[in-house]
Amino acid sequence: MSVSEIRRRRGPRRALTEDEILDAALDLLDEGGADAASIRGIAARVGVAPNAVYTYFPDKAAVVRGLVERLLGGVDHDVFADRARPWHERVEALALELRAHLSAHPGAVPLMIGGPMDGPHALTLNERLLQLLADAGLGPADAARASYLLIVYVFGSIALEVADTSRPGPLPPEAERVAARKAAFSATPADDFPRSAEAAATMAGYVSTEQYLWGLHRILGGIAAREATPEELGPVDLRDRTGLREAHSA
Amino acid sequence: MSVSEIRRRRGPRRALTEDEILDAALDLLDEGGADAASIRGIAARVGVAPNAVYTYFPDKAAVVRGLVERLLGGVDHDVFADRARPWHERVEALALELRAHLSAHPGAVPLMIGGPMDGPHALTLNERLLQLLADAGLGPADAARASYLLIVYVFGSIALEVADTSRPGPLPPEAERVAARKAAFSATPADDFPRSAEAAATMAGYVSTEQYLWGLHRILGGIAAREATPEELGPVDLRDRTGLREAHSA
DNA sequence: ACATTATCTGGACGGCGTACAGGAGCGTTC
């Protein structure tokens, strides 16, 4: 301490740091959901006027980007760094670590999928995953597609889970969520949706982490099978209407 | 036409219908993104005062729910209804139909994953998918988990894709999106992220629909393998920190 | 000491979702 920081700026000393602002934003996010993390709320929490925040971030989107970056930076890389373990165990460890880490701040999940994740921490995470898949013996193309698949599953799964319990505040414990889900689904008319009702009754015995891992294991199995027999993509009728709309122009 | 509708309400005739409001909301969504679909904007487009909308919907969330329901209701069920075809082809047809349908309104994707999809059309879709998986020979529990896995993949994949090109308006054609992606990724410093850069270079040759199908095929393969050898879930270290937080209370 | 520049403030603008009160249209009931 007491190390006098060299100050390059000319004006008065800053009252805060970017990190303090992100801390306040994260607290508000955890307490009151995404709506509570407003510029004015953040400013009030750190004790400055609302527009003082614009000294540190150019606009709210930058604050959100910083928040996402901070959260992704907190992911523990050690739990899947051991290259001696089988690759699917390492992927599973990564998936569980990410899930645990992101579920601790459910309000941030919509912010993540709301914009591109291209910050340095996001890229680092992607890089680690690609390295992991390369260790597993996948070629560059398959590794890239497999990482995309895994990322979609991990983030999509958490996003859907958060969406189902979208009240602000921390996620309730898993048992409670399962119970609420059971109640909600069993309220669906079994006459109109017999299989949904049956599925609800069956699924109620499974905690959602187990369900999460089931899907992850199917994906890992599919990737492993692809690795074993790398046949080409079958003849598929690509009917991407999105691309067709502006065809024949230009 | 000219069928005089019986009017049960006592007051003056309604100037609009719920559908007109949803039409206007969808138009605004397509033109200007999620932000443009405001209550005031919708009201202006249909030519009423902003609060007149509250005659038809109790609040904005209800409008959004109606919008999501309308979009899900527009999914063509015929493309995967043929029970004579192999089940994985039917799932693929469903996935492609959903992708094409939702990509036509990218602004709506954040609205879908922003809240639970529990409307009648959403349940119908889930019901069809469960039926499809039951036709494939999966038991109720596996069918439920497999449908969850597929739904996560389809919606998560579209959501991430939309997030990467989050400017309002319709999605650009696929070739353009791939080019933009290539440019963005190749701008990542190859020194810090060598594998990401390599992946970007490799992936640039693949259109995103192909990538989408690659992941889908891995999932289908994983499900099929599970169907063939239904071994139990392996011994997995469940470390759900979410559930642990409130343990030992109550 | 002076000029320069970064920082924070009060105030304001336009937009949002939405609540409240009032007036006008229309079916119901005497």
Next chain:
DNA sequence: GAACGCTCCTGTACGCCGTCCAGATAATGT
């Protein structure tokens, strides 16, 4: 047919949001 009562739409307003502008203040470079 006239009065009633319900329904719809409007004007207005409140509190919130993100963000900009002008001004005061504090620190640095010269």
